[in-house]
Amino acid sequence: MPSxxxxxxxxxxxxxxxxxxxxxxxxxxxxxxxGLVGPNGAGKTSTLHSLAGIIRPTSGDIRIAGHDIVSDPVxxxxxxxxxxxxxxxxxxxxxxxxxxxxxxxxxxxxxxDRVEPLLRExxxxxxxxxxxxxxxxGMRQKLxxxxxxxxxxxxxxxDEPLTGLDPLGIRRMKAAILARAHAGTAVILSSHLLHLxxxxxxRILIIQGGQCMVLGTIAEIAASRPDLEGRGLEELFLAxxxxxxxxxxxxxxxxx
Amino acid sequence: MSASVRSxxxxxxxxxxxxxxxxxxxxxxxxxxxxxxxRLKNVRYVLGxxxxxxxxxxxxxxxxxxxxxxxxxxxxxxxxxxxxxxxxSALALTxxxxxxxxxxxxxxxxxxxxxxxxQLLPSPLSRNQLILFKLAKASLATLLSALILSIVSRRxxxxxxxxxxxxxxxxxxxxxQLHQLGATLTRSGGKPxxxxxxxxxxxxxxxxIAVIVFALAASVVPAWPSVSTAPQAxxxxxxVREALYSMPAILIVAPARAVVAPLxxxxxxxxxxxxxxxxxxxxxxxxxxxxxxTPFEEAAVAAGERREAIRTAMRAQRAxxxxxxxxxxxxxxxxGKKTYVARRTWLPLPPTGPAWMAVTWKNFIPTIxxxxxxxxxxxxxxxxxxAAVAGYTVYENTGSIPRAVMFSRNGLAGMALILxxxxxxxxxxxxxxxxxxxxxxxxxxxxxxxxxGSLVGAQIASSTLLIxxxxxxxxxxxxxxxxxxxxxxxxxxxxxxxRLVIFFALLxxxxxxxxxxxTVRNAIALFFPGWVxxxxxxxxxxxxxxxxxxxxxxxxxxxxxxIIPAALAGGVLYTLHELPxxxxxxxxxxxxxxxxxxxxxxxxxxxxxxxxxxNIDASEILEPA
Numbered sequence: 001m002p003s004x005x006x007x008x009x010x011x012x013x014x015x016x017x018x019x020x021x022x023x024x025x026x027x028x029x030x031x032x033x034x035g036l037v038g039p040n041g042a043g044k045t046s047t048l049h050s051l052a053g054i055i056r057p058t059s060g061d062i063r064i065a066g067h068d069i070v071s072d073p074v075x076x077x078x079x080x081x082x083x084x085x086x087x088x089x090x091x092x093x094x095x096x097x098x099x100x101x102x103x104x105x106x107x108x109x110x111x112x113d114r115v116e117p118l119l120r121e122x123x124x125x126x127x128x129x130x131x132x133x134x135x136x137x138g139m140r141q142k143l144x145x146x147x148x149x150x151x152x153x154x155x156x157x158x159d160e161p162l163t164g165l166d167p168l169g170i171r172r173m174k175a176a177i178l179a180r181a182h183a184g185t186a187v188i189l190s191s192h193l194l195h196l197x198x199x200x201x202x203r204i205l206i207i208q209g210g211q212c213m214v215l216g217t218i219a220e221i222a223a224s225r226p227d228l229e230g231r232g233l234e235e236l237f238l239a240x241x242x243x244x245x246x247x248x249x250x251x252x253x254x255x256x
Numbered sequence: 257m258s259a260s261v262r263s264x265x266x267x268x269x270x271x272x273x274x275x276x277x278x279x280x281x282x283x284x285x286x287x288x289x290x291x292x293x294x295r296l297k298n299v300r301y302v303l304g305x306x307x308x309x310x311x312x313x314x315x316x317x318x319x320x321x322x323x324x325x326x327x328x329x330x331x332x333x334x335x336x337x338x339x340x341x342x343x344x345s346a347l348a349l350t351x352x353x354x355x356x357x358x359x360x361x362x363x364x365x366x367x368x369x370x371x372x373x374x375q376l377l378p379s380p381l382s383r384n385q386l387i388l389f390k391l392a393k394a395s396l397a398t399l400l401s402a403l404i405l406s407i408v409s410r411r412x413x414x415x416x417x418x419x420x421x422x423x424x425x426x427x428x429x430x431x432x433q434l435h436q437l438g439a440t441l442t443r444s445g446g447k448p449x450x451x452x453x454x455x456x457x458x459x460x461x462x463x464x465i466a467v468i469v470f471a472l473a474a475s476v477v478p479a480w481p482s483v484s485t486a487p488q489a490x491x492x493x494x495x496v497r498e499a500l501y502s503m504p505a506i507l508i509v510a511p512a513r514a515v516v517a518p519l520x521x522x523x524x525x526x527x528x529x530x531x532x533x534x535x536x537x538x539x540x541x542x543x544x545x546x547x548x549x550t551p552f553e554e555a556a557v558a559a560g561e562r563r564e565a566i567r568t569a570m571r572a573q574r575a576x577x578x579x580x581x582x583x584x585x586x587x588x589x590x591x592g593k594k595t596y597v598a599r600r601t602w603l604p605l606p607p608t609g610p611a612w613m614a615v616t617w618k619n620f621i622p623t624i625x626x627x628x629x630x631x632x633x634x635x636x637x638x639x640x641x642x643a644a645v646a647g648y649t650v651y652e653n654t655g656s657i658p659r660a661v662m663f664s665r666n667g668l669a670g671m672a673l674i675l676x677x678x679x680x681x682x683x684x685x686x687x688x689x690x691x692x693x694x695x696x697x698x699x700x701x702x703x704x705x706x707x708x709g710s711l712v713g714a715q716i717a718s719s720t721l722l723i724x725x726x727x728x729x730x731x732x733x734x735x736x737x738x739x740x741x742x743x744x745x746x747x748x749x750x751x752x753x754x755r756l757v758i759f760f761a762l763l764x765x766x767x768x769x770x771x772x773x774x775t776v777r778n779a780i781a782l783f784f785p786g787w788v789x790x791x792x793x794x795x796x797x798x799x800x801x802x803x804x805x806x807x808x809x810x811x812x813x814x815x816x817x818x819i820i821p822a823a824l825a826g827g828v829l830y831t832l833h834e835l836p837x838x839x840x841x842x843x844x845x846x847x848x849x850x851x852x853x854x855x856x857x858x859x860x861x862x863x864x865x866x867x868x869x870x871n872i873d874a875s876e877i878l879e880p881a
Contacts, residue, residue: 054874
C-alpha cells in the first residue's frame with residue numbers, strides 16, 4: 001500500500017494551443033482532505049477530470065492507489081470515485097437501480113448491507129423507487145454522492161459537492177465527507193465556497209493559470225506571506241491570485 | 257435603429273419576431289456548420305469526410321442526377337412508384353396514420369429545447385409564431401431528407417426531373433409529419449401531451465382502428481378469393497389494388513394516395529394535376545395544428561409546475577406512510593395525473609461478476625421501462641386478425657376447417673419469418689440503447705472501472721441482444737406454427753426437421769448480421785460523435801432520408817466486414833469438397849470457419865473501437881440536457 005493514495009507529478013493538460021494545466025505536482029495521503037481552489041478557468045476541472053480518467057493528460061504522471069490512471073486505468077478507477085458539479089444520472093434508472101448498477105460495476109459483494117445505511121445517511125431512504133426526474137437538484141446530488149460512497153473508494157474527488165443542498169443537507173454532507181476521510185479515504189475537494197474548504201480541508205492547493213500558486217495548510221500559507229498573517233482563507237486566496245483590488249472587494253459597487 | 261431591433265424592446269411586432277427567429281436559426285446554423293467544420297482538424301473527421309465523399313462518388317454519383325433512368329419494357333419512362341406500389345404505399349401510410357391516432361407520438365419535432373423553453377416562452381412571441389417557428393425548423397430537416405431521397409432515387413424514374421422529385425418528397429414527408437403532430441394534439445384534447453388520456457384515448461384509438469379494419473375488410477375480404485387464386489403475383493397485386501380503390505376502402509386510402517400520387521405520376525402533366533392536391537392537403541394541416549395548439553403550450557409551459565405538484569403530493573403520501581413506487585402512483589392518482597410510471601425492474605443483477613455486464617444491464621432498463629405492452633399486444637392481435645380473415649376466406653372457398661386453420665397458421669408463420677428477417681435492417685436503426693444513447697454520458701462512462709474494449713462489447717451486446725431476442729421469438733413462431741397437408745400449398749411447407757435446420761441457420765445468420773450491423777452503427781458514433789445524432793431517439797419522419805443514408809452506409813461497411821469471413825468459409829468449403837465427408841459435415845466446418853472468423857474480427861474491432869473511445873475528446877459531445 002503506497003503512503004500517498006493520489007500522486008500527481010508534472011501534470012500538463014493542453015487543448016490545442018491552450019495550456020490548461022502547467023506542470024502540477026502534489027500528493028494526497030490517506031485520511032487527508034485537499035482543497036483545490038482557484039478562480040474560474042484556473043484549471044481545476046481539467047485537473048479533476050485528468051485524475052478521474054475522463055480526459056487524458058498531455059504529459060505527467062497520475063497514480064491512484066499505486067496504479068497509473070493512463071496505463072493501468074481499470075484498477076486505478078476501481079479505487080476512486082468522482083462526483084461532478086452537475087450530477088449525471090441515467091434518466092430511466094431509479095435510486096435503487098443506480099446503486100445496484102454501481103455495486104456490480106465496482107464489485108461490491110456486501111452491497112445489500114451497505115445500501116440501507118448509506119441511503120439513511122444521505123436521506124434517500126424514502127426515494128428508493130424515484131427516477132432522477134422526480135428528485136430535486138439536491139437529492140440528485142445526494143444520489144451521485146451515494147454512488148461515489150458505495151464502493152468505499154480509496155480516493156474521492158469532489159467537484160462542488162454541496163451545490164443544491166439545503167443547510168441541513170450541507171451539514172450532513174460535511175460530516176459524511178469527514179467520516180470518509182477519518183476512515184482513511186484520500187479526498188480532493190474543489191469548491192468556490194472558501195469557508196467550506198477552510199472548515200473541511202487539511203491542506204489547500206491554490207492554482208491559477210494552470211499553475212500551483214501555493215500548497216500547504218492555511219498556517220503554512222499564511223507563514224509564507226507575513227503581510228497576511230492572521231487572515232482567513234478568503235483574504236489569502238484573493239491576495240495570492242491577485243484579485244484583492246478595491247473593486248474586487250465590492251466596495252466600489254456599494255459606494256456608487 | 258431598425259424596426260426589427262426596436263420591436264424586441266417594445267411591443268412585439270410580426271416583423272420583429274420573424275427577423276429575430278430567422279436570426280436565431282441562421283446564426284445557430286452558421287455557427288453549427290463552423291463547429292462541425294472545425295472538427296476537420298481531427299484526422300478521424302477528415303477520414304470520415306473522405307469516406308463520405310467516396311461514398312457519394314461511388315454509390316450515389318451526383319454527376320448522374322439527371323442521367324439515364326429506368327424505363328418500362330416498351331421504352332417509356334417509368335414512374336417513381338408503379339400503380340401497385342402507389343396503392344400499397346397508400347395502404348401502409350393509412351395504417352401508420354391509424355397507429356398515430358391510436359397511440360400518438362412523442363412530438364420530438366416540436367418539443368422545445370431547454371434553451372428555447374427558457375428564452376422563447378417568456379419572450380413576446382405569440383404561441384402561433386412559436387409553433388410555426390418549430391415547424392419551419394423541422395421543415396429544414398424534411399427538405400434535407402427530400403434531397404437525399406431524390407438523389408438516391410434518381411435512376412428509379414425518368415418521368416420527374418430532380419427538382420420535381422424534391423418537391424414531391426418534401427410535400428409528402430411534410431404532410432405526414434404535420435399529420436402525426438395534428439393527430440397527437442387532437443387526441444390529447446387539451447391535456448398536456450404525454451399524459452395518459454384514459455377513456456378518451458381508447459375511444460379515439462378504437463374508432464380509428466375500427467374504421468380502418470371495417471373499411472379494409474369490407475373491400476378486401478370479398479375480393480380475397482380472386483386474389484388468392486390469381487395465376488401470378490402481379491395479377492394478385494392488381495386485384496388487391498382494385499379492392500383498395502373500391503368502396504369503402506377508397507374512403508380511407510384516398511387521402512394518403514393523394515399525397516403520394518405525385519411520386520406515382522407517369523408524366524409531367526399528371527404530376528401537375530397531382531401536386532396541387534397534395535400541397536393543398538399539406539397546407540390544410542397548418543390551421544388544424546394551430547387550432548389544436550393548447551396541448552402543445554401546456555406540455556411546454558406546465559411541465560415544471562406539474563412535476564413540482566407531483567413531488568408535493570408524493571411528500572404528502574410518504575408522510576402518511578406510503579412508500580416506494582406505490583407512493584408515486586398514489587400521488588399521481590391524487591392529482592388526477594396518471595402519467596408515465598416507472599416499472600419495477602424484474603431483471604436481477606448480482607453484485608459480483610464481470611463489470612461490463614452491469615453496463616449491458618443498465619442499457620436494458622430504459623427498454624424495460626418504456627416497453628409498451630399494449631402496442632405489442634395490438635400488433636400481435638392485428639397479425640392474428642389478418643390470419644383469421646385469410647383463414648376464413650379459405651374456409652369460404654373450400655369448406656374445410658383444417659385447411660383454413662393450416663392457411664392461417666402458415667400465414668402467421670410467414671409474417672413472423674418476414675418480420676424476423678426485416679428486423680435485421682430495421683432493428684439496429686431504432687434499437688439505440690448502446691453508445692448512441694450513452695455517449696452523451698461519456699464523462700461518467702470514463703470513470704467506470706471497465707477496460708474500453710469490454711465497454712464497447714457491452715454497449716454493442718445491449719442492442720444486439722434486444723434485436724436478436726425479438727427475432728428469436730419470431731423465428732420460434734415460424735418454426736412451430738407451420739402445418740403441412742396434401743394440398744399444393746400445404747405440401748410445399750418444409751417438414752419440422754428441415755425447418756429446424758433453417759431455424760438454426762437463420763439464427764446464426766441473423767445473429768451475425770445483427771452484431772455486425774450494431775457494431776458498424778456504434779463505430780460511426782464513436783468515430784464521429786460530433787457529426788452523428790446521439791441520444792435515445794433516432795429522429796422521426798423528418799429524418800427518414802438521413803436514416804436511409806446511414807443504413808446504406810452501414811450496409812456498405814457490413815459487406816466489407818463480411819468479405820474475409822465469407823472468403824474463408826468459401827475457401828474451407830472448396831478445400832473440403834473432394835474429401836469423403838458428408839455434406840452437412842463440410843457445411844458445419846464452413847460455418848465454424850465463418851462464425852470463428854467473425855468472432856476474431858469482432859475481437860479486434862472491439863479492441864480498436866476501445867482505443868477510438870479512449871481518444872474521443874469529451875468536448876466533442878454535448879452533455880445530456
